Amino acid sequence: MTTLLNDDPELLARLHAGDSGIRRLALLELADFAGDEHSPLFIAALSDAHADVRLEAARALEALESPASAHALALALNDSDEAVRQAAAQALSELKQPASAGPLLALLAPQAGAGAWTPFARAALLRALRELRAPGSLEPGLLALGDVDAAVRREAVAVLGWLKHPSALAPLGALAGNDPSPDVRRAAIGALGFANGAPDTYAVLDTVRSALLAGLVDVSWQVREEAAGVLGKLAVPGAGDALLPLLDDPYWQVRLRAARSLGRLRHEAAIAPLALALQNTVANLRKEAALALGEIRLAQALPALAAVEDDPDPEVRKSARLAIRQIQLQQSAPEAA
Structure with a gap:
């Protein structure tokens, strides 16, 4: 593949032009044929002074996955511009490589000050981790079940549901019955559907069965609907x-x-x-x-x-x-x- 750094110095020069419009157009041109080796150029553009340039960089990085780009996009979740934040979240949601989980987990670690992130950023980081199914996602997922923001708790439920770890069943069961948000209760009940793969689930974790049965009389019809479906899926006794x-x-x-x-x-x-x-x-x-x-x-x-x-x-x-x-x-x- 042609390497821009070696073969197109003119385009490289436009990426550093004084006019933000020129820089943006150069990024669009680069995105048409860029390969992984050009990721550093887009990562650098995420720090551009102009939001339109940062936006194009975030969009381009959706197709150029690497731990470095995942880290840069995660930092862009706190960008001052709404469109850039949304583009970064979208790009992160498309991550497929397990190696991309590392920098995200590091940012969510308690010692990294994850609590200082905005609710939007916390939810986006968890959403990005969901399909990666990284074993290290268990701890931040469990911690996020207690987040003050319902959207973050819902994403945490999704992470735990995809991990299918038996240790998550009891906390999910408690959340399903007690969370103030019907969306979170519904998500937690749906996540309990993986209990059929856990040995002796109902002998050890009666909270799962209790949560599902309680869901049948929830004030939210969406929760009742979800509970009815999961009870049949798991063939819950009684x-x-x-x-x-x-x-x-x-x-x-x-x-x-x-x-x-x-x-x-x-x-x-x-x-x-x-x-x-x-x-x-x-x-x-x-x-x-x-x-x-x-x-x-x-x-x-x-x-x-x-x-x-x-x-x-x-x-x-x-x-x-x-x-x-x-x-x-x-x-x-x-x-x-």
């Missing part, structure tokens, strides 16, 4: 009876998620309310109710499913036919044996 009242929830989104989980749990007591849900005006809910009845696989659901084989929605008709086949196969299985 969840079926707790989910049944949600089939009458004021929000159809909650009823839909409850229906899906009741089907996964094969909860027989749900047949009657699921059959009633087949008459709901919301097609997606009718579809989910039909699929759930098929998963429960009891013949008493056949009349209700047959009644919607001519439903006006093609997805509902398809789901009803599939459910009927599932039940019929279940009923014929002993004869085949």
Whole structure:
């Protein structure tokens, strides 16, 4: 690849021109063919006196990942210009290389004064760490669960959810039940979904089960919806009876998620309310109710499913036919044996 430092001294000179507009245009030109070896030029431009130049540098560094560029972008989260801060956060969110986690973790360390960062910067740093899944993210993630800013706590939850470390289950369970922000409670409940990979989760951490069941009666319908889904995913003991009242929830989104989980749990007591849900005006809910009845696989659901084989929605008709086949196969299985 052509190296600008050696082959295009004219462009290099424009990068250091006295006119900020010339410097900005030079950065745009450089970004069209720049390689990793040109990262130092963009990193240096993040310290330019003019925000437009810094903005172009931040945008360009999104495609030039390295520990050095990650560190520079992290510092740019405290830039005086809003657009530059947003561009730096966006570039950091695209990090893919595990080595990029090192400088971010160093900045979040308590001894580095992470508490002095703005809430925006703290949230952006955690968001950048999320998909990198660096083992060192566990401690800053746990510490950030107590942050005063809800957006930071939500990003901390995401970091811990991606790490899937069993030691995070208890703090996430506590947050799911007690955080004042419904967005954080919902995120924490969703993160508890990784508990199915943790050994003896419910024997050791009853707070997980308690948090999920408490989520079913949360004042926020989004939290109830999330809790209903995770309970089915994890097949939490006793969840079926707790989910049944949600089939009458004021929000159809909650009823839909409850229906899906009741089907996964094969909860027989749900047949009657699921059959009633087949008459709901919301097609997606009718579809989910039909699929759930098929998963429960009891013949008493056949009349209700047959009644919607001519439903006006093609997805509902398809789901009803599939459910009927599932039940019929279940009923014929002993004869085949």
